[in-house]
Amino acid sequence: MPIEWPKDVSQSEMDDDTSSLGSYLSSSDESDDSVDQSALIQEEWEESMRQIEAVLSVIILPFFGKWWGRRFAFWAFDRYKIFGLTPALIGMSR
Numbered sequence: 300m301p302i303e304w305p306k307d308v309s310q311s312e313m314d315d316d317t318s319s320l321g322s323y324l325s326s327s328d329e330s331d332d333s334v335d336q337s338a339l340i341q342e343e344w345e346e347s348m349r350q351i352e353a354v355l356s357v358i359i360l361p362f363f364g365k366w367w368g369r370r371f372a373f374w375a376f377d378r379y380k381i382f383g384l385t386p387a388l389i390g391m392s393r
Contacts, residue, residue, distance in 0.1 A: 382388045 378388055
């Protein structure tokens, strides 16, 4: 099966095609461009927020949770060594 090559188009026919596009593009298309641009900006902003949320939930919160947990465990163990298993361990005195 032979391949059909496109017919040669003269420069004047190409100019006619592009000039008809000029009338097609109007001021409403310019406003559509600004709407599209604002939608793109909003989409990029939401993607940035998702990335920040992922960093917070995967890296920062577990790091600080581990750090505070260990700090509390050392504090609680020091109080246990001082007071033993008495009500004073949790701050209640008789």
